[in-house]
Amino acid sequence: MAWLEKHVPKMVLAPSFAVILFFVYGFIGWTAWVSLTRSRLLPRYDIVGFIQYQRLFDSPRWDTAISNLFIFGFLFIVISMFLGLFLAILLDQKIRTEGMLRTIYLYPMALSLIVTGTAWKWILNPGLGIEAVVRGWGFENFRFDWLINPDYAIYTIVIAGVWQASGFVMALFLAGLRSVDDEIIKAAQVDGIPTLRIYSAIIIPSMAPIFLSAFIVLAHLAIKSFDLVIALTGGGPGYATDLPATYMYALAFSRGDIGQAASSAMVMMMVVFAIVVPYLYSELRAKND
């Protein structure tokens, strides 16, 4: 009985762990294997070496995709995090219309990008959307043509991405703000510490686990941003807004080049690994100390 009591936690965790081991790490292993083959339409299993990786690094489109991932990922995560926290703090000021505002900030997450992409496409299109409207107001020289400019189009993806995800981050932070012990805040207020300082010195540092959640959520969305690109720019102009996820999908499913798609997936996961693991490590270690 004591033995059982001691091992119950492990037994409870075991099935989930086994499932993850097989369906995540097993499948990563499978992908690694396939990336060493010449698989086209369907996977094949005879290894030919690193030829797919050579082809991948020879492809200018892949270069664009990977550098876009850095630009997009960084801006998307930082801006969403900042905006989410900022909105959560504003909403935390006992706003009467909080319920409504919260829903407004949150709803973009509910809509499928298959169609919101079209709406964004119109809004950002200089001939139809913001630029046309502002010019209509008499500002003839107003320009907002990022969507059709290959050098700036990736930033429109950031705008739409932030629009979609920052509300959820706001909800996470709001939950965090509310779970901070009221007594501590009251004590600080009695001591005459300014509100801003209470936030920056007491409340925000106490929300470290929330930052971890928010980071994971956002990083996950950034890496998997797929619908967003497909719906908003289709990867264009040219392939200026391609991301690794869209590249991989195109190669695996529309181009019948599964071997190369697998190699791109492996490179992508290595990049993620290099960025996420140190972060996870430092976060979890800090918790244990």
Place this chain on the structure above:
Amino acid sequence: MTDITSENTGRPLAHAVRNILLRWLLLALLGLFALYYLMPLFVMLTTSLKSLEEIRTGSLVALPREVTFDAWAKAWSGACTGIQCEGVRPFFWNSILLAVPAVFLSTLFGAVNGYVIAHWRFRGSNLIFSLMLFGCFIPFQVVLLPMARVLGIMGLAGTIPGLIFVHVVYGLGFTTLFFRNYYVTIPQELVKAAKIDGAGFFRIFWSIFLPLSLPIVVVTVIWQFTQIWNDFLFGVSFSQSGTQPVTVALNNIVNSTTGVKEYNVDMAAAIIAALPTMLVYVIAGKYFIRGLTAGSVKG
């Protein structure tokens, strides 16, 4: 919190004025952001209320000259998604059959896992947690093909239970993360005291942790429901006719390769397809607050 600051200062009137100004600034800021978030919805709503003729000839981002609900009716029960032209309605049920059990199961597993990792640490439990977390980052495009094979072997190919299984598996990382991060904020002493009182693993979970979990359950449910309801990639790959979820139907309405595009119907269909998630947000938002207030009363 701003109003409390004023109580502690010597010149109440000047501060009252400043506070009112700050308050207005705050509201203006919040309103401005609300506009940013509402803009696409505005475009979608107005477009869904226009006739196709007006869309073809007029500006795409203007108010409708003539409001018509035809597109909504068509999207719900008349738009073609292949040879059957019954709108998104028949596909709703599939999505509900799929999303409700998947959300429930993944939340349940996440809660138990998070509880173990936060309060019943053992050698390697943090490693397991890290491995589960990293699993969140696996691109779904990668798992499609091997998963198809596995589902085929399990005899779940093309079925709703198969889709539920897939969503639970790839939701585990997130739900565990959410619960673990919430449960670490619950003091260890509570668990220790309960253990001394003779309460076991499940009893502590059931009578101490679950009652405190409402806010995080809400967050998790919002997240999981949104992900699962809006999922297209798994839905399209692991379904067959009769089990296709609503996103696949929406996609079939919206995406025609060489046919005439009915933007008004597309937009209406998109809003209809998103209604359950929005409903969850509105309802959950309420409980979100209630749960939090309940928590603070205890605190």
Place this chain on the structure above:
Amino acid sequence: MFTRTTFAAATAALLMTGSAAMAGPKAEVLHWWTSGGEAKAVAVLQKEFADNGGEWTDMPVAGGGGDAAMTALRARVLSGNPPTAVQLKGPAIQEWYAEGVLADISDVAKAEGWDKILPPAIAKHMKCDGKWCAAPVNVHRVDWIWANADILKKYNIKMPTTWAEFNAAADKLKAAGVTPLAHGGQAWQDATVFEAIAKGILGADGFRKAFVELDTATLTSDKMIAVFDQMRKMRGYVDDNFSGRDWNLATAMVMNGEAAFQIMGDWAKGEFMAAGKVPGKDFLCGATPGGGFLYNVDSFAMFKVAGADRQAGQKLLAKLIVGKNFQKVFNLYKGSIPVRTDVSLDDFDVCAHKSAADMAAASADGSLLPSYAHGMALRSAQSGAITDVVTAFFNSDMSSADAVKALAKAVKNSL
């Protein structure tokens, strides 16, 4: 003993009812024709199938010109549960055959005499290792140029028959403040314009060398540089906001008199028709300059499935698809023309008549060409690599000489 006979009898009875229930042909059909005229067109097939006692299960997956459907198809094949019939086209048919998953429908083809009624160039796409493995549905012409009749009349412009004429007309329009070319900046639309120009400048043989045989000398020839030069000129004829525009919005520009021309396949006709425009009066259709005919043939391939009922379904489906009645009704809805040459075109419009006449002529003189942009000429990995270069060129200030080099490199890398 007694029990055993009863059991045997019961089993036999069960089997009989079982096979009786299974007698009707069945088909689960994966396709991406989900909306508007396309969906109506498929419904015609479904109805005919049902009229012949068949039971049709619909498995529509739209998006990205079949990308999503191909994703679903792979998952279904790998899970050991492939659909009965799948919309597939071009060399992809032979690729799937090479994976050993396609069924042989030669007996239907022989019984129906497909060899006699299909143009040989098109029949070739339906055969794998000499066996029939797919049934053709329609012929879309890709190299159309659509024009707004009023604008052409106002500026006294004739439908161009050479690229020089086109450029002259476009310059004239541009000077007058009219957008000469309505275009949507999506990769496949860039590729559509590109291949129309290539057909005109390289000629039929050059086109085949470049986009079917991937001959390096042709891909890097001076003529190919000239193709990119013309492509660069086209870039000057589109409006500023072309990026990412859907093709149908570009068609609407021609319809509303905001632009004069559009280069697009004959599905654009459906968009004009849906808006109540009349061909020959409100809008004009002509072949892009330079002769030849670029085709895009839709077809259905049959996958290997178990069960007599489903195999019967495949045969029935194949037979109906090429049948005269379906060919006519379907193509009226779809804006394309029938694949078989013996269908009466009385109910078709002037553009379809022109398409059919041109196809017959091109078939006779060997200039009936597969569209590379629409997946008829090359494996998708190869055509995709070419499109990457074309769209990158069109959306940047790359020089034509560099583009040709990039083209040769991309093609080599895709093999």
